[in-house]
Amino acid sequence: MTKKLLLNEAKDSNLVCTPLFMQTVVSLLNSKTNSTLDDRLLVPKLAAWVFADGSRKGGPRLSCANGLWVDESVHLEPSLEQAGGNAYKAALNRVDFKTDYEEVTTRVNSWLDKEANGLINSALSPGSVDALTRLLFANALYFKGDWDKEFDASKTEKYDFQLLDGNLIKRVPYMTSDERQHVHNRV
Template identity: 45%
Template sequence: MDLRESVINQNDFALGLTKQLLQTEGKQSTLVYSPLSIHVLLSLIAAGSKGPTQDQLLSFLKSKSTDHLNSFAAELVSMIFSDGSPSGGPHLSFACGVWVDRCLPLKPSFKQVVDTSYMAALAQVDFQTNAAQVASGVNSWAEKETRGLIKEVLPPGSVDSSTRLIFANALYFKGAWTEKFDASQTKEHDFHLLDGSTVQVPFMTSRKKQYNLYVSSIFHKSFIEVNEEGTEAAAATAGVIKFLCLEVPRTVDFVADRPFLFLIKEELTGTVLFIGHVLNPLAG
C-alpha cells in the first residue's frame, strides 16, 4: 500500500471518528482532538495483538494488515514529522512510548516493530507493586513531549495492579503565521451561538492571506491555541491494556463569527493532524 492510499484511509478514519465525536462529546461543547495520534496509538496496539482484537482494530482503522499500518507509521516518522523549525517552518514533534510489565515476555518481532517503525521508547515496569508510579511516569512523559500542554493524559485510577501494558503517543505542533496579525487590530465583536444568542469575543483581523499549517481504555487529550502570532497544538493518547484478555485559490472573506469546524493538515501529504469545532469561543 503506498503512502497516498494510507493517507486516504487515515483521513477516512478521521472523518468517521469526528462524526461520532460531534454527535456525542462535542454535541454541546467545543472540541479538539488529534485523529492521527489516536490512529498511531491504535496501530501500535494492533501490532502487538492478534486474533479478533487485531481484526477489529484493522477494520476500525480501515487497513488490510498491520504491515500496512507499520509502514505508514514509519513513513510519518521519517518524512512528515521532520521538524521544520530550523528552516523557518513549523515546530512539529511526534513520539511513541510503550510500558510493559516485567512479567510479560516480549516477542523480538514486536520489539523490532516498536523500535524501527514507531521509534517508540520501551520500558519494562512493575505494575503489580508500582502502578501509581508508572502512571505518573507516563503522564510526565506526555507532558514533556507536548511541551507542558498536556499534563495528565492518564486520569487517577486508570492504571492499577491488573495493568500489563500501556501504549502512548504524543503529538506537538507550533507554527507562526507567514503574515502575522496586528494585535492592535484585534477587536471585540459578536459571535453567534447555536441557540440564537451572541457573546462578545476578540476577533483577529487581517486583509492579507493567512497560511500556517508547511485495550481496556483509550485516553486522549488535546490542546489548541490560535492567536496573532500563530497556532500551537498538542495531543496525547494512551491505551491501557489490562490482564483480562488550507490554501484557498481565490480571494474570499472569512469571518468566523458562528460555530465552525477546523483542521490542521500536513501540507505535503494531506495527513490530518488535528480536527475540532468551536461552538462558543469563551468555553474552553
C-alpha cells in the first residue's frame, strides 16, 4: 500500500501516511471476515488510545478523527457499521457519489479542516472523487505540544523547501539550534 501511494498518488508531492492509519483502514474494512483474532483485539485498543482526546492537563494535545463516506447504493454489514462507530470512532456518512460527488468533496474537505483545527483545508482536489466512487475513508490527525525549552526565534533561518522531484517551492523558515534536542513522553 505504501509503495503504491509513494509511486503513484504521492509522486512529486509531500505525503504523510502513518502505519497506524493504514492498519486502521484495513482492519475496519476487514472487521467481520478476513481479519485475524489478533487484529480484532489489538487495533480497537490502539484506536481507543490514539483517537482519544489527548488534552491532559500540562500535556500535549493529540486528537485523531476518522470519517467514512459510503455511497447510498452500498450495503454495509451491520458489524462494519458498528465497528466503524464504536471501535474506530469513525463518523459514518451516507452520500450520493453518483450525482453529488462535488458536494461530497466539499463536505469532506470541510470536515477535515474542522477536525484538524483549521490546518487542513483542501485535502481532496477537484476530480479526486467522482461518480464511480463508492467508499471514502478520511483521517485527520492533530498534534500540538510545547517544547520544554523553546527555540530562540533569532536563530530562525530561511532555507529552500523542495519537493522530491527537486522543484523549488519557496524559501521557508526553519528552527535551528546548536543544542542537542531530546524527545521524550511525559505521562
